[in-house]
Amino acid sequence: MKLQFSFVAFAAAALFALPTLSTGYSLIGGNLGIGTTGNGYQRDFRIFNNAADATANDNGTTSASYPGATGAKQAIWKSGEIWNSNKDGNANFDFDFQGSATAAGGLNGNTISWGTSGCSGGTLAYCQTPISDGWNILMCEGWTWNDGPTVGSGQIDIQGVATHELGHALGLGHSSVSCSGSCANVTTMCPTICGTGVEQRSLQTDDKNGLAAIYGAKPANKPTITGLSGSFLVGGTLVITGTNFPSTVNVKFTAGTTTNTGTIPGVVYNVAATATSVSVTIPSTAVDGNVLVWAPGISRLSNPFPIDIGSSGGGGGGPCGTVANYGSGSVGSQSGTVANIGTNGTSPSAANTNFALTLTGGNANQSCQLLMSSAQATAPQLWGTLYVRFPYTSMSVGATTATGTKSTVVPISAAMVGTTQYFQYLVFDPTKGYQHTGGLRVTYCP
Numbered sequence: 001m002k003l004q005f006s007f008v009a010f011a012a013a014a015l016f017a018l019p020t021l022s023t024g025y026s027l028i029g030g031n032l033g034i035g036t037t038g039n040g041y042q043r044d045f046r047i048f049n050n051a052a053d054a055t056a057n058d059n060g061t062t063s064a065s066y067p068g069a070t071g072a073k074q075a076i077w078k079s080g081e082i083w084n085s086n087k088d089g090n091a092n093f094d095f096d097f098q099g100s101a102t103a104a105g106g107l108n109g110n111t112i113s114w115g116t117s118g119c120s121g122g123t124l125a126y127c128q129t130p131i132s133d134g135w136n137i138l139m140c141e142g143w144t145w146n147d148g149p150t151v152g153s154g155q156i157d158i159q160g161v162a163t164h165e166l167g168h169a170l171g172l173g174h175s176s177v178s179c180s181g182s183c184a185n186v187t188t189m190c191p192t193i194c195g196t197g198v199e200q201r202s203l204q205t206d207d208k209n210g211l212a213a214i215y216g217a218k219p220a221n222k223p224t225i226t227g228l229s230g231s232f233l234v235g236g237t238l239v240i241t242g243t244n245f246p247s248t249v250n251v252k253f254t255a256g257t258t259t260n261t262g263t264i265p266g267v268v269y270n271v272a273a274t275a276t277s278v279s280v281t282i283p284s285t286a287v288d289g290n291v292l293v294w295a296p297g298i299s300r301l302s303n304p305f306p307i308d309i310g311s312s313g314g315g316g317g318g319p320c321g322t323v324a325n326y327g328s329g330s331v332g333s334q335s336g337t338v339a340n341i342g343t344n345g346t347s348p349s350a351a352n353t354n355f356a357l358t359l360t361g362g363n364a365n366q367s368c369q370l371l372m373s374s375a376q377a378t379a380p381q382l383w384g385t386l387y388v389r390f391p392y393t394s395m396s397v398g399a400t401t402a403t404g405t406k407s408t409v410v411p412i413s414a415a416m417v418g419t420t421q422y423f424q425y426l427v428f429d430p431t432k433g434y435q436h437t438g439g440l441r442v443t444y445c446p
């Protein structure tokens with residue numbers, strides 16, 4: 001059983017002309033820890049995106065600041081981010097977005113989801129506490145939820161309401177600063193929403209003071225990430241640059257659907273660092289989201305930094321000339337062998353007009369497609385696994401030979417030098433639709 005802190009729809013109190021209190025923020029007791037064992041790490045939060053309204057997930061605009069997130073997922077990510085040390089929060093506190101969950105996650109799941117349980121009397125949403133062993137936030141169905149960025153009259157802003165509820169999750173009660181007047185000046189932790197809630201996406205001074213009262217001011221030696229370079233690929237070497245890194249750190253990645261069960265997903269422990277740089281191998285659990293430098297020994301967590309796992313955004317395809325296989329192909333119902341993708345062994349360079357991709361092990365005399373993209377994926381399909389990221393280019397390259405092979409010359413222009421592309425062959429298969437190869441990553445040379 002947990003206590004509920006609700007956020008309600010209408011400022012009914014104003015009708016009764018209660019005396020205005022201005023003492024400010026309140027604390028519910030407890031905080032979200034960053035310990036390394038058991039339930040010690042509680043900065044993680046995630047969304048189970050079961051919102052029913054079409055307007056809750058109609059923002060399809062992607063952003064490099066929120067890789068892999070659109071709709072309600074992006075709105076929820078933003079609602080946590082505003083409390084962070086490099087945003088309005090500006091304290092010794094950072095939330096760690098963990099992406100999408102596949103279930104609501106229970107009382108201690110650190111998950112935001114939608115439902116109707118416990119929703120009555122104008123309740124928009126509530127947060128179940130105590131928080132130190134985890135929390136749960138429910139957004140009440142029955143309202144028309146909107147993922148923004150603009151929110152229509154009569155609708156409720158997901159981001160603003162979630163910002164308020166995450167304020168409870170991190171330890172704030174309601175503020176006693178007056179909720180009347182311009183919405184632009186109303187605190188996020190006011191017990192009632194102002195208008196659609198859009199103005200409560202950002203923090204007021206009273207909200208910031210409350211946050212700092214729990215977690216302390218941002219220390220001068222707080223680790224801070226300022227940039228990423230190197231590889232953004234699973235198994236590649238990511239280089240994190242910044243300031244105030246201790247000599248040994250943990251590096252924490254977003255790791256997808258795991259709810260808060262006392263284990264900490266997506267962590268690489270005990271990585272050597274200099275004060276301004278950390279090199280780390282990206283773990284197989286990492287997904288689009290953020291990366292943080294975590295120094296539990298001195299109770300410090302860096303700001304989260306967005307990372308698009310699987311992209312070559314860090315210049316991360318490796319040095320020019322790199323050709324690397326990833327994933328695995330499938331057995332053809334006719335060939336009885338696994339389809340493989342490779343090259344003809346020549347250099348992937350603009351000076352070479354003969355660089356070709358090759359297929360072996362495919363079904364014989366069947367139509368063949370070559371898929372090409374600027375990023376990799378590992379996306380299950382009905383026919384197998386897609387290893388290139390949407391949007392990709394699909395080229396019909398004609399039928400396979402009588403021995404199930406194919407060769408496709410790739411013209412390399414000057415503009416492609418230094419860039420990385422990702423390829424996969426698909427061969428028609430009368431049983432499963434397609435027989436597929438694994439993926440191939442190629443970085444081009446002059």
Ligand SMILES: [Zn+2]
Nearest residue numbers: 005006007191
């Ligand atoms: Zn509340």
